[in-house]
Amino acid sequence: MNKNQLKNYRMFLAVQNTLDHNTTTWCGNPKFTETKKMLDIEIDGIEILGEEASKTTKGMTRDKNMIRSALEKKSIALAGTMSAHASITENETLKSILITSKGALENKKETDLVVYSKTLTKHAESIQKVLMSEYGVTSSEIEDVNTTIAEFQPLIGNAKPEQSAINAAKRDIDDHIKQGKFLLKDVLDKLMIRYQFTDITFYNEYQQSRTIVDV
Incomplete structure (x- = not known):
């Protein structure tokens, strides 16, 4: 910047x-x-x-597609539980941001996927106690999504970006x-x-x- x-x-x-x-x-x-x-x-x-x-x-230290797929799966799994909680509590604001469709995440641009997954974990952390006590979602599961985001984010774009990029x-x-x-x-x-x-x-x-x- x-x-x-x-x-x-x-x-x-x-x-x-x-x-x-x-x-x-x-x-x-x-x-x-x-x-x-x-x-x-x-x-x-x-x-x-x-x-x-x-x-x-x-540099690409791991296969980018493999890491992206892992991020998509982990995000969907977390979003699914949170969507159920949003439905039960009638939290339409939370429900509106959740994506539980694999195809919808696959169609997202790389940057948009990272932004969404970060937003997802922020909301998960805000209701972490409820997710753990009522749905069995551990803090390590949420942290695992954050870890995968950190792995994927440096791989966004081409392996050797041009100055124009x-x-x-x-x-x-x-x-x-x-x-x-x-x-x-x-x-x-x-x-x-x-x-x-x-x-x-x-x-x-x-x-x-x-x-x-x-x-």
């Missing part, structure tokens, strides 16, 4: 951290929740592309940053105004996290 991209990315992370630590304050607002989820996706996209843009070489990744980062800034400026910043009067501590933390610091 270039300097400007890195500054915005770090600001996004600071906002994400502030919101994650104040979930109970805003979770009752469906539009706030939806926008936060969209911001998380943009941040994940920047992270993945940032790693791609910084690489000059890329690196430049394309940087352009894609700009697209994610543009969308992230829109979500903040045009939606979350405005939704935060009410907390200036109802939860000033949260409001001040948010304003502080929105500050872009030079790197």
